[in-house]
Amino acid sequence: MKQPIKELNPKFLESTQNKEHLINYLLGVADNYLILGQRLGELCGHGPNLEPDIALTNISLDMLGQVRSFYQYIAQLRGDKSTEDDIAFLRKEREYKNVLLLEQPNTDFGYVIVRQFFFDVYNKMFLNALQQSADETLRALAFKGIKEASYHERFSGDWLKRLGDGTEESRSRVQEAVNDLWIYTDELFQTTTADDAMIEAGVAPDMSAFRDTYYEKVKELLTIATLDIPEVAYFQKGGKEGLHSEHMGFILTEMQYMQRAYPDSKW
Amino acid sequence: MSEAEIKSLEAQFDAKIARDEKIEPKDWMPEKYRKTHIRQISQHAHSEIVGMLPEGNWITRAPSFRRKVALLAKVQDEAGHGLYLYSACETLGITREQMYEDLHSGKAKYSSIFNYPTMTWADMGAIGWLVDGAAIINQVPLCSTSFGPYARAMVRVCKEESFHQRQGYEIMLSLCNGTEEQKEMAQDALNRWWWPSLMMLGPTDAASTHTEQSMKWKLKRKTNDELRQQFIDQTVPQAELLGLTIPDADLKWNDGKGSYDFGEINWDEFWQVVKGHGPMNKKRLDDRRNAWENGAWVREAASAYAAKQKDRKKEIAKAV
Numbered sequence: 001m002k003q004p005i006k007e008l009n010p011k012f013l014e015s016t017q018n019k020e021h022l023i024n025y026l027l028g029v030a031d032n033y034l035i036l037g038q039r040l041g042e043l044c045g046h047g048p049n050l051e052p053d054i055a056l057t058n059i060s061l062d063m064l065g066q067v068r069s070f071y072q073y074i075a076q077l078r079g080d081k082s083t084e085d086d087i088a089f090l091r092k093e094r095e096y097k098n099v100l101l102l103e104q105p106n107t108d109f110g111y112v113i114v115r116q117f118f119f120d121v122y123n124k125m126f127l128n129a130l131q132q133s134a135d136e137t138l139r140a141l142a143f144k145g146i147k148e149a150s151y152h153e154r155f156s157g158d159w160l161k162r163l164g165d166g167t168e169e170s171r172s173r174v175q176e177a178v179n180d181l182w183i184y185t186d187e188l189f190q191t192t193t194a195d196d197a198m199i200e201a202g203v204a205p206d207m208s209a210f211r212d213t214y215y216e217k218v219k220e221l222l223t224i225a226t227l228d229i230p231e232v233a234y235f236q237k238g239g240k241e242g243l244h245s246e247h248m249g250f251i252l253t254e255m256q257y258m259q260r261a262y263p264d265s266k267w
Numbered sequence: 268m269s270e271a272e273i274k275s276l277e278a279q280f281d282a283k284i285a286r287d288e289k290i291e292p293k294d295w296m297p298e299k300y301r302k303t304h305i306r307q308i309s310q311h312a313h314s315e316i317v318g319m320l321p322e323g324n325w326i327t328r329a330p331s332f333r334r335k336v337a338l339l340a341k342v343q344d345e346a347g348h349g350l351y352l353y354s355a356c357e358t359l360g361i362t363r364e365q366m367y368e369d370l371h372s373g374k375a376k377y378s379s380i381f382n383y384p385t386m387t388w389a390d391m392g393a394i395g396w397l398v399d400g401a402a403i404i405n406q407v408p409l410c411s412t413s414f415g416p417y418a419r420a421m422v423r424v425c426k427e428e429s430f431h432q433r434q435g436y437e438i439m440l441s442l443c444n445g446t447e448e449q450k451e452m453a454q455d456a457l458n459r460w461w462w463p464s465l466m467m468l469g470p471t472d473a474a475s476t477h478t479e480q481s482m483k484w485k486l487k488r489k490t491n492d493e494l495r496q497q498f499i500d501q502t503v504p505q506a507e508l509l510g511l512t513i514p515d516a517d518l519k520w521n522d523g524k525g526s527y528d529f530g531e532i533n534w535d536e537f538w539q540v541v542k543g544h545g546p547m548n549k550k551r552l553d554d555r556r557n558a559w560e561n562g563a564w565v566r567e568a569a570s571a572y573a574a575k576q577k578d579r580k581k582e583i584a585k586a587v
């Protein structure tokens with residue numbers, strides 16, 4: 001269903017509102033990478049073995065690489081003196097737009113893998129679709145990120161199979177993670193006003209079109225991993241609108257510590 | 268084997284090392300050589316992975332993207348070093364699991380430097396500059412050590428360690444070019460890491476036990492005191508360039524010997540930390556043990572899954 005890419009009207013960004021929407025849309029995308037990268041960074045040196053430790057650090061590095069490109073683009077759009085670091089480290093809780101899923105803690109390796117898998121399946125579809133964006137910069141970023149996103153999905157999917165179809169203990173642990181994190185998956189497909197405006201403009205892919213495929217893929221792998229598919233009546237959302245869990249303040253406290261304690265310093 | 272036969276094997280073995288040929292895992296080697304190498308290489312591997320902890324402590328708080336990414340990559344390099352070294356050691360007939368057990372039980376040692384806390388961001392600079400710096404001085408000679416797998420692992424490791432050292436120095440440089448507070452932070456880190464870094468080069472020659480044997484097997488080329496002198500002579504001008512003061516009132520250039528004189532090292536502190544009573548010994552070992560114990564179910568799952576996959580493949584092969 002690939003449609004020919006329509007280029008963005010060069011006048012599009014002359015409208016303050018369009019620019020505002022684009023920036024907010026980009027924050028929604030980029031903050032996911034930031035918070036997941038930060039969460040994975042907590043694990044470095046504490047993995048169940050050296051190989052997965054190294055692999056998770058790699059994913060963290062990929063996330064941080066990705067987010068920097070997005071923040072640099074935002075800084076460029078803003079046209080003021082703000083830098084990637086200001087955007088990452090100097091906002092307040094309500095200004096971060098990551099989904100709730102990614103701020104969930106590293107309860108155990110099972111939670112880490114399930115959180116990663118739920119995001120990776122989405123992220124790969126997202127970057128694939130973003131390659132059709134009307135915005136040239138975003139097309140390039142999507143193209144750059146897709147290869148590593150596929151690798152991440154394979155990594156987390158493989159581990160999900162090992163944990164699900166491993167021992168009794170691992171199955172019950174990872175099942176619990178699946179049950180707990182499932183309620184956060186739907187938010188990946190929620191849109192904000194900014195998102196809607198960017199979908200309308202052809203800048204953002206309409207991810208709601210991928211919702212069914214997403215759940216098919218996830219359920220297929222859960223089944224292969226001999227895991228049960230949770231049935232829930234209600235999903236959680238809010239992160240994209242800046243309504244976060246209680247974890248968020250602590251993530252930011254740690255992440256922003258240096259920038260807050262030593263304002264205007266160069267590192 | 269008769270005693271005479273062993274003597275002749277040993278003579279051939281010594282001659283081989285003297286000719287600068289490598290000893291490979293399949294070659295005959297004296298039991299003492301094997302044991303010494305298992306001890307040293309595993310200790311080195313443990314140092315790499317325990318060494319991930321003090322710096323890992325700052326990943327989530329790194330002050331900028333550039334620094335966060337560089338620090339993550341550095342700590343990940345150390346994991347890679349651990350991996351090469353454990354593999355090199357495994358060729359001597361010990362498993363990684365056994366080595367971990369020895370680490371966790373306290374039987375195997377790791378570099379004492381990692382038993383100091385990383386209190387401030389400047390510690391990331393000081394560790395890269397001084398600790399990786401001292402490690403390089405210790406390790407460069409090992410690139411041509413007699414045991415092949417160890418020598419080859421060290422070639423890769425040393426390249427990355429030089430990069431770490433430059434990166435650490437660069438962190439210090441940014442701090443020293445920064446605000447008053449940042450400069451103080453840098454000086455404080457140097458004050459805390461200087462003496463422990465000197466201790467990293469090992470006890471004085473007078474107190475060192477295995478030097479002669481190690482020289483013969485090319486596990487050592489220079490004595491601890493020579494290495495320490497080399498480290499000091501190389502580092503003092505770097506500190507001057509940063510505008511920092513080495514915390515040693517007795518440090519003075521000695522024209523006659525063409526190197527620095529320096530003050531007395533507190534060997535009581537050295538032995539205290541080596542024997543397990545440094546500020547962070549317990550925390551470091553607890554962290555390693557916890558990571559290993561909390562990961563047990565994950566490793567068990569992976570091997571159970573691999574075994575099932577193997578059985579399934581067999582069944583498919585039978586059915587075809």
Ligand SMILES: [Fe+2]
Nearest residue numbers: 315348402424
């Ligand atoms: Fe090392």
Ligand SMILES: [Fe+2]
Nearest residue numbers: 315344345348
């Ligand atoms: Fe290393």
Ligand SMILES: [Fe+2]
Nearest residue numbers: 399427428431
């Ligand atoms: Fe290093």
